[in-house]
Amino acid sequence: MRNYAYVALPLLIALALIPSVASVSSGCFADFDRFYCSAWTDKPFYSPSDAGKLTIDLKNINNYTIRINNLTITFPWAAYVNNQWDGNSTITLNTNVTRNLWMPEQTVSFTVPSDGRFPSALFGSSGSVLFRYISYCPSCRAGGEYQQTATTFGVVPNSFLLSTGWTSMSNYLLFADILLATLAVLFLVYIIWSRPKGMPRITPTP
Numbered sequence: 001m002r003n004y005a006y007v008a009l010p011l012l013i014a015l016a017l018i019p020s021v022a023s024v025s026s027g028c029f030a031d032f033d034r035f036y037c038s039a040w041t042d043k044p045f046y047s048p049s050d051a052g053k054l055t056i057d058l059k060n061i062n063n064y065t066i067r068i069n070n071l072t073i074t075f076p077w078a079a080y081v082n083n084q085w086d087g088n089s090t091i092t093l094n095t096n097v098t099r100n101l102w103m104p105e106q107t108v109s110f111t112v113p114s115d116g117r118f119p120s121a122l123f124g125s126s127g128s129v130l131f132r133y134i135s136y137c138p139s140c141r142a143g144g145e146y147q148q149t150a151t152t153f154g155v156v157p158n159s160f161l162l163s164t165g166w167t168s169m170s171n172y173l174l175f176a177d178i179l180l181a182t183l184a185v186l187f188l189v190y191i192i193w194s195r196p197k198g199m200p201r202i203t204p205t206p
Contacts, residue, residue, distance in 0.1 A: 033137065034061050039129045039153040047158040048114040054153065056106040056129055060097040067134040068093045069146065073108055076125035076155050077117035087117070118157065126152045 036059040042052055054073065060066050071091045078087030089108060097103045112118055130150045 033066065033133075033135050033147065033149070035059060035131075035149060036061055037129070037131065037149070037151045039127075039151055041153065041155060045156050045158040046112045046118075048112055048118050050112045050158075052110050052112065054108045054110060054127075056108070058097070058103045058131060060099055060101060060103075062135075062137065063099050064138065065096055065098045065136045067096050067136070068103055069132045069134065070094075071106060072130040072132070073127065074130070075110060075127045077113050078127075079117055087113070112155075126154055128152050 037057065039054060039056045041054055043050075046052055056071060056073070058068070070093060073089050073091070075087040078085065080086075091106055091108070093103070093106075095103060128150055129152075130148055132146060132148045134145065135147055
């Protein structure tokens with residue numbers, strides 16, 4: 001069992017070096033209300049000045065109607081620039097969504113900034129979508145009042161190992177990390193399996 005631990009630990013470290021690029025999130029809750037909501041980008045990776053689209057969905061899984069007032073989208077690079085906020089937007093809906101149905105799917109266009117606000121980390125950064133709505137729950141304490149729930153989405157920079165540029169130093173560093181970790185795993189496997197298995201036991205003859 002100990003030998004397997006020697007192999008598993010470096011392998012887990014190597015796998016941990018590979019970031020997740022999932023941009024979809026689901027499940028959002030308020031005090032009494034439940035929804036299935038998701039937000040995802042149209043590409044797995046982005047470079048500065050790239051144009052993209054964010055798609056937003058929400059399903060009402062309650063047994064009563066809700067009315068969605070608006071959505072507020074905040075991107076990872078949101079900041080106060082040139083005397084105005086940049087990187088966020090609001091969509092006004094004022095739409096009723098009955099039980100077990102989806103709201104009208106929303107698409108938001110965006111442009112990745114070319115300055116230092118764009119995340120440079122391999123894991124990227126998260127943005128958020130805030131839903132403001134009225135719940136028509138007949139038995140809920142907050143029924144008929146404005147409520148809010150939220151979900152998140154990821155934006156990953158185009159410096160990941162699987163990107164198509166190979167112009168960033170971070171690409172080479174990440175490749176070197178994974179290569180070294182893989183070689184370390186192979187070396188440990190070789191050492192473990194090449195060790196003597198022990199001398200055979202000799203049973204004395206009577």
